[in-house]
Amino acid sequence: MHYTRDQxxxxxxxxxxxxxGQQLANxxxxxxKSVHDKALWGDCQGSGKTPYKTIVDLQNIAFKCSCxxxxxxxxxxxxxxxxxxxxxxxxxxxxxxxxxxxxLSKREEKEVTKEIKEARPTDExxxxxxxxxxxxxxxxxIEELRLWIKDVVRAGIRNVPQNSYQFNQHITARMVDAQAxxxxxxxxxxxxxxxxxxGWQRLLIKRLAGIYLITEAFRHVDGLSPEMARELQTxxxxxxPKEEVLQSIPVRDTWVVLxxxxxxxxxxxxxxxxxxxxxxxxxxxxxxxxAGSQMPQHMLFPGxxxxxxxxxxxxxxxxxxxKEQRALPAAGIPIESGCxxxxxxxxxxxxxxxxxxxxxxxxxxxxxxxxxxxxxxLLFDQDKQGCALANPxxxxxxxxxxxxxxPCSCFGIYxxxxxxxxxxxxxxxxxxxx
Numbered sequence: 184m185h186y187t188r189d190q191x192x193x194x195x196x197x198x199x200x201x202x203x204g205q206q207l208a209n210x211x212x213x214x215x216k217s218v219h220d221k222a223l224w225g226d227c228q229g230s231g232k233t234p235y236k237t238i239v240d241l242q243n244i245a246f247k248c249s250c251x252x253x254x255x256x257x258x259x260x261x262x263x264x265x266x267x268x269x270x271x272x273x274x275x276x277x278x279x280x281x282x283x284x285x286x287l288s289k290r291e292e293k294e295v296t297k298e299i300k301e302a303r304p305t306d307e308x309x310x311x312x313x314x315x316x317x318x319x320x321x322x323x324x325i326e327e328l329r330l331w332i333k334d335v336v337r338a339g340i341r342n343v344p345q346n347s348y349q350f351n352q353h354i355t356a357r358m359v360d361a362q363a364x365x366x367x368x369x370x371x372x373x374x375x376x377x378x379x380x381x382g383w384q385r386l387l388i389k390r391l392a393g394i395y396l397i398t399e400a401f402r403h404v405d406g407l408s409p410e411m412a413r414e415l416q417t418x419x420x421x422x423x424p425k426e427e428v429l430q431s432i433p434v435r436d437t438w439v440v441l442x443x444x445x446x447x448x449x450x451x452x453x454x455x456x457x458x459x460x461x462x463x464x465x466x467x468x469x470x471x472x473x474a475g476s477q478m479p480q481h482m483l484f485p486g487x488x489x490x491x492x493x494x495x496x497x498x499x500x501x502x503x504x505x506k507e508q509r510a511l512p513a514a515g516i517p518i519e520s521g522c523x524x525x526x527x528x529x530x531x532x533x534x535x536x537x538x539x540x541x542x543x544x545x546x547x548x549x550x551x552x553x554x555x556x557x558x559x560x561l562l563f564d565q566d567k568q569g570c571a572l573a574n575p576x577x578x579x580x581x582x583x584x585x586x587x588x589x590p591c592s593c594f595g596i597y598x599x600x601x602x603x604x605x606x607x608x609x610x611x612x613x614x615x616x617x
Contacts, residue, residue: 441606489505581614
């Protein structure tokens, strides 16, 4: 796979690394540099006596370097790949040396280890005993949570802002003890409400009602479809091992990376990568969590196209995993959805009817304009139907500057009854909103 300069720069962890990487994309900076179908490797002379040994996995993009940098990829990895994209002829075709082979082998061994783990027999009797014990704990926790919500509503919510930090502290800890981590996370979302901002009452009641609806649905789980039952289990806190998901039937397609977002909270980073299949017209969400200084699992960036097998998690969900992938040459975003806002509204209604607990619903729109009217940022389609945008004002001005007020296509997310644009494109130009 040959990456473009822009694609490599998008892999940089920050602007400083991108700038430093460009400075190292210089033939004179490298004492040695070689290429194989599977990898690049080179020696970059730093300030010390020993040059830094840098490797780039070309098949499933990844970086390794002997430098002490804690950034990933480091400037040496970026510089080596940038140099290859700009001057491939200066690299010597060669068999891979031992240190490169060992690194690639270790990466492959991880996948083999996963397969061995999948095949390992389990003690079914002990597993059933643990499952039954957990169900009892969860049931008891849910009953306590339902009583707590009823007490909150009965007592009224007027004084919640004054006690916002202690308001849900005990019941959240109780859900953790009951092994209902999903419900604990739902309760933690209450802490994100701005209690001294107008309209907090509606947001709080909506969150409490949503949690109560989950518990009510779980009490009648036997009458639900298997997909909805699995979705409820996930919301409450049961997890599906990735090894189990990877055994599902894959969906092979050419997938476009439409957006990559990372949010941080309590030293935990959440990465959301939205994909769209060009042939099957399906969305897929890669959801990854990183604690502390952990590095991203995928080196994917907006606009990248992949020929890949995607496997979906059980339930009524967009969440998925990449099973096999191969990056394709850059070609913009070849999506013409033909969708209007009316069709998006219908799609949102349909998704919520299938799964009323869906928090984020992706959408595509064609022939839309970004406008500013009556101190409000709006998105209008060709039928002159509009919706308000939840993007920050600065991002909206940038979107207007990119489109110059002309029609374009876009990808966005419907969340908390708001529309937020992530990507705009028109002809051969694309703008990714940060």
